[in-house]
Amino acid sequence: MDYLINISILFSIYAILGLSLNLLVGYGGLLSISHAAFYGIGAYTTAILLTKTNFGFLSSVILGALLAGIISLLIGLVLSKFKGDYYALVSLGFNIIIFSIFLNWQSLTKGPFGIAGIPKPELLGVDFSDHFSFLILVLIFLALIYFISSFIVNSSFGRVLKAIREDEVAISVFGYNTFYFKLIIFIIAAMIASIAGSLYAVYISFIDPSSFQVTESVFILAIIILGGLANLRGSILGALFLIFLPELLRFIGFPLEIAAQMRQVIYGLILVLLMIYKPQGLIGEYKF
Amino acid sequence: MNVIPQLILNSIIAGSIYSLIAISFSLIYNVTKFFNLAHGVLAIIGGYTVFYFAQILNWNIYIAITFGIVFAGFIGLILDKIIYLPLRRRKASNMILLVASLGIMTALQALLSILFTNEFRTLSRNINEQKIFQLLNGSLTQTQVIIIFVAILITIFIVLLLFKTQFGKAIRAISDDDEVAKIVGINTDKIISYVFFLGSAIAGIAGILMGFDIGIEPTMGLNLLLKGIVAVIIGGIGNVYGSVLGAFVLGFAENFSMWKIAGEWKDAVAFILLIIFLLFKPRGIMNK
Amino acid sequence: MTKNLLIALVLVIIIIVGYFIYKQSLSPVTVEPVKIGFIGPLTGDIANIGENLKVALEIARDEINRAGGIKGRQLEIIFEDGQCNPKVAVNAANKLINIDKVPIIIGGLCSSETLAVAPLAEKAKVILFSAASTNPTIGDAGDYVFRNVPSDTFQGVFAAEYVKNTMNLTKVAILKCLSDYCVGVSDVFKTKFQELGGTIVAEESFPQDAKDLRSQLTKIKAANPELIYFVSYTDGSIIGLKQAKELGIKAAFFGADSWSDPKIWQEVGKIGDGALYVEPANKNLPETFITEMNKKTGGKEINAYSPRAYDALKLLASLMIEKGVDPTAIKDALYTVKNYQGIADNYTFDNRGELTEGRYIVKRIQDGKAVEVK
Numbered sequence: 001m002d003y004l005i006n007i008s009i010l011f012s013i014y015a016i017l018g019l020s021l022n023l024l025v026g027y028g029g030l031l032s033i034s035h036a037a038f039y040g041i042g043a044y045t046t047a048i049l050l051t052k053t054n055f056g057f058l059s060s061v062i063l064g065a066l067l068a069g070i071i072s073l074l075i076g077l078v079l080s081k082f083k084g085d086y087y088a089l090v091s092l093g094f095n096i097i098i099f100s101i102f103l104n105w106q107s108l109t110k111g112p113f114g115i116a117g118i119p120k121p122e123l124l125g126v127d128f129s130d131h132f133s134f135l136i137l138v139l140i141f142l143a144l145i146y147f148i149s150s151f152i153v154n155s156s157f158g159r160v161l162k163a164i165r166e167d168e169v170a171i172s173v174f175g176y177n178t179f180y181f182k183l184i185i186f187i188i189a190a191m192i193a194s195i196a197g198s199l200y201a202v203y204i205s206f207i208d209p210s211s212f213q214v215t216e217s218v219f220i221l222a223i224i225i226l227g228g229l230a231n232l233r234g235s236i237l238g239a240l241f242l243i244f245l246p247e248l249l250r251f252i253g254f255p256l257e258i259a260a261q262m263r264q265v266i267y268g269l270i271l272v273l274l275m276i277y278k279p280q281g282l283i284g285e286y287k288f
Numbered sequence: 289m290n291v292i293p294q295l296i297l298n299s300i301i302a303g304s305i306y307s308l309i310a311i312s313f314s315l316i317y318n319v320t321k322f323f324n325l326a327h328g329v330l331a332i333i334g335g336y337t338v339f340y341f342a343q344i345l346n347w348n349i350y351i352a353i354t355f356g357i358v359f360a361g362f363i364g365l366i367l368d369k370i371i372y373l374p375l376r377r378r379k380a381s382n383m384i385l386l387v388a389s390l391g392i393m394t395a396l397q398a399l400l401s402i403l404f405t406n407e408f409r410t411l412s413r414n415i416n417e418q419k420i421f422q423l424l425n426g427s428l429t430q431t432q433v434i435i436i437f438v439a440i441l442i443t444i445f446i447v448l449l450l451f452k453t454q455f456g457k458a459i460r461a462i463s464d465d466d467e468v469a470k471i472v473g474i475n476t477d478k479i480i481s482y483v484f485f486l487g488s489a490i491a492g493i494a495g496i497l498m499g500f501d502i503g504i505e506p507t508m509g510l511n512l513l514l515k516g517i518v519a520v521i522i523g524g525i526g527n528v529y530g531s532v533l534g535a536f537v538l539g540f541a542e543n544f545s546m547w548k549i550a551g552e553w554k555d556a557v558a559f560i561l562l563i564i565f566l567l568f569k570p571r572g573i574m575n576k
Numbered sequence: 577m578t579k580n581l582l583i584a585l586v587l588v589i590i591i592i593v594g595y596f597i598y599k600q601s602l603s604p605v606t607v608e609p610v611k612i613g614f615i616g617p618l619t620g621d622i623a624n625i626g627e628n629l630k631v632a633l634e635i636a637r638d639e640i641n642r643a644g645g646i647k648g649r650q651l652e653i654i655f656e657d658g659q660c661n662p663k664v665a666v667n668a669a670n671k672l673i674n675i676d677k678v679p680i681i682i683g684g685l686c687s688s689e690t691l692a693v694a695p696l697a698e699k700a701k702v703i704l705f706s707a708a709s710t711n712p713t714i715g716d717a718g719d720y721v722f723r724n725v726p727s728d729t730f731q732g733v734f735a736a737e738y739v740k741n742t743m744n745l746t747k748v749a750i751l752k753c754l755s756d757y758c759v760g761v762s763d764v765f766k767t768k769f770q771e772l773g774g775t776i777v778a779e780e781s782f783p784q785d786a787k788d789l790r791s792q793l794t795k796i797k798a799a800n801p802e803l804i805y806f807v808s809y810t811d812g813s814i815i816g817l818k819q820a821k822e823l824g825i826k827a828a829f830f831g832a833d834s835w836s837d838p839k840i841w842q843e844v845g846k847i848g849d850g851a852l853y854v855e856p857a858n859k860n861l862p863e864t865f866i867t868e869m870n871k872k873t874g875g876k877e878i879n880a881y882s883p884r885a886y887d888a889l890k891l892l893a894s895l896m897i898e899k900g901v902d903p904t905a906i907k908d909a910l911y912t913v914k915n916y917q918g919i920a921d922n923y924t925f926d927n928r929g930e931l932t933e934g935r936y937i938v939k940r941i942q943d944g945k946a947v948e949v950k
Contacts, residue, residue, distance in 0.1 A: 100556035117695030268395025275388040
């Protein structure tokens with residue numbers, strides 16, 4: 001039972017990540033391979049604040065999101081100069097640069113040693129130490145983020161975004177400042193990813209830079225492509241598949257090290273097969 | 289100041305390896321116009337093939353090397369035939385191809401981990417017998433001399449190929465405009481598949497050389513590839529000389545910055561260079 | 577239509593997974609065994625040492641069970657792979673603590689594993705007992721954290737004194753991996769060495785899994801040290817020693833206890849000859865233990881920690897027989913242990929769960945084998 005709760009917590013965190021990236025890639029049409037960086041910013045902000053200061057969990061989440069917002073603003077400005085696969089390449093470059101900062105700014109992040117002993121959150125007097133109550137907390141966050149994303153997507157902002165994705169030149173003719181829309185969605189996606197990071201940090205109690213590399217960004221991308229781009233339920237579906245399915249592998253009896261690698265083989269294959277046969281994913285509405 | 293001769297030598301060695309990856313990546317990019325992120329894994333496949341035949345099956349080392357190179361080329365060819373070609377026929381966007389290559393990279397890397405474990409392997413067996421040359425206060429091993437030699441040879445080979453043969457002419461035609469190339473009767477699909485074979489084989493050579501010099505492990509591919517991409521962009525996309533120049537600029541920048549900055553920032557240096565060039569000199573040093 | 581099909585498919589998968597878990601929890605139990613956990617590298621860079629410890633623990637466990645187990649209950653060890661990686665170790669600890677519900681974890685092996693797991697063990701009131709982690713800060717890592725291997729506060733000082741006073745060298749360069757263990761002992765070495773009047777002419781570091789140390793070695797070479805204090809796990813050591821030779825570095829090499837892994841010297845061959853390192857001094861091991869180890873490992877060398885792991889298990893078992901399996905009771909009992917006679921050493925714990933002294937020997941590599949320097 002405890003095992004199921006643990007997997008569900010991971011699933012929820014990745015569902016949040018998927019939703020946020022989908023806003024950017026699926027609705028915004030911007031192929032970004034840098035999401036793990038913002039995930040990491042949230043995680044490190046929470047980790048540092050909770051282990052070194054008196055800040056509470058919620059404040060660390062907000063501060064993390066703010067920090068992610070500022071950094072994504074700067075990165076987004078640079079990215080706005082690029083399109084398509086160059087956009088992807090530069091975003092990948094930023095992922096690596098931020099990873100390097102996690103790794104090397106040791107006085108702040110303790111670099112490769114990582115930060116251990118991150119305490120579980122305490123909100124409104126409730127201690128979320130046991131996994132079941134933590135799962136409820138994460139699910140609440142997930143529901144909130146889902147509603148926010150839904151709101152964005154169905155609003156006029158979301159409509160313009162989709163129009164930009166389909167034909168940027170046409171919509172700019174109408175007087176819409178496309179640069180502004182693309183930047184805003186990048187920032188929003190980054191901030192939500194940061195929230196997922198804060199949740200991850202307190203869940204796993206130990207973080208180090210290795211969780212925030214390019215491979216993680218690729219994994220989140222796989223989730224939303226599998227589930228379906230430009231479909232919020234798709235992101236949840238994708239996370240469900242890519243988190244629960246590999247656990248089945250373990251039950252079938254693959255030894256632990258091989259199971260982890262088999263997972264990767266499967267993600268890779270899924271990506272390739274999707275690109276060939278169903279680029280819009282399982283229930284997606286957009287394909288690049 | 290007696291560090292400088294060694295730094296120069298280290299830069300030349302790094303530049304040589306990078307130029308092999310850069311040239312081969314550039315070749316493939318020029319004819320297909322997408323970022324093949326799976327390219328780095330092919331280098332590592334070359335290395336592991338040699339490892340398997342030379343150290344596990346105990347074949348003669350020269351035969352193993354030949355096999356490794358050919359096998360890497362072969363895998364590249366197959367990837368083109370079963371994945372990239374069908375996608376190109378369907379007029380898939382660059383981003384789809386990029387994501388597909390991401391999937392391939394993830395799957396192949398994990399496959400190598402399963403087959404050979406993540407343990408770091410060296411291809412050279414008798415380190416005690418490595419000849420070491422002293423050059424103006426710096427040291428160079430026999431393997432490293434070979435690396436520099438091979439880089440020069442391959443560069444000359446590719447230049448001759450591109451500018452002195454019919455095959456090369458066809459490649460350049462496709463690079464310029466593949467629609468027109470088709471119209472004038474060039475079998476673009478066939479030429480592209482040969483380019484994949486050639487490019488992947490050269491990547492394999494790079495991986496094998498690295499295996500002898502330092503060693504290989506499954507996850508090195510992405511890092512190596514990214515350095516190659518940085519080199520290509522610095523030097524100017526579409527230009528063979530540019531790729532080589534970019535590779536050496538990168539090699540020198542990395543190694544000389546290590547003099548004053550701590551070693552762990554090496555990768556970040558490469559990407560900061562990438563972003564600076566993309567922002568200010570996107571066509572690279574040698575404009576096409 | 578397809579959407580509903582998919583949701584149904586997903587639900588089916590969840591039900592299947594749930595069923596397996598349910599089935600597992602129903603497995604019949606006779607007399608429940610006492611389960612304790614182990615975390616250490618069973619794959620990866622230092623798997624050699626991890627495997628060796630595992631064998632020693634198995635020998636101890638079998639002896640305990642033959643003698644009647646823990647008051648009639650069989651002792652079982654759940655071995656988890658830490659890979660000398662704190663993230664992996666934390667996952668393993670989560671599983672052992674929350675799912676297997678063990679009262680004791682023997683581990684980690686690497687200091688980074690132990691330091692990452694300590695807060696978890698402390699919070700869950702589970703004993704974390706390491707037979708190999710030597711980083712100085714482990715002493716303050718928690719009330720429930722113990723170790724029967726001396727802290728590097730002793731090793732670093734011993735090494736510094738040996739280099740300065742016995743070898744009479746004053747210009748030393750430090751090359752260390754970026755891991756709790758490497759940094760911990762080299763910092764102690766540096767402080768003591770400078771205190772004794774020596775000079776650190778260069779200090780370079782590299783990520784634990786770095787494959788290329790040439791930049792660092794180039795800078796060290798330029799500083800012209802008499803000796804390089806090189807602290808690294810197995811892979812890094814092999815790479816560093818090889819590349820140092822390639823760069824023409826003539827300085828002597830002096831390592832820490834991580835160099836007791838014979839794999840390093842097998843891999844580097846002649847290059848390693850003359851290298852020195854420090855390791856904890858153990859008593860002469862009993863013949864029976866040596867024979868058992870040789871039988872089970874096929875003649876592999878017994879490293880300095882395996883006998884301590886054996887001792888750890890024997891000590892903890894005796895306390896469990898006396899006080900039961902409640903971790904708090906065992907923990908309180910551990911603090912009162914005075915001069916427990918193990919096969920490797922005699923143990924007394926101070927109020928931080930640390931050994932009160934550390935004794936070391938220096939070994940030199942000759943023809944690929946480590947020989948004690950008298």
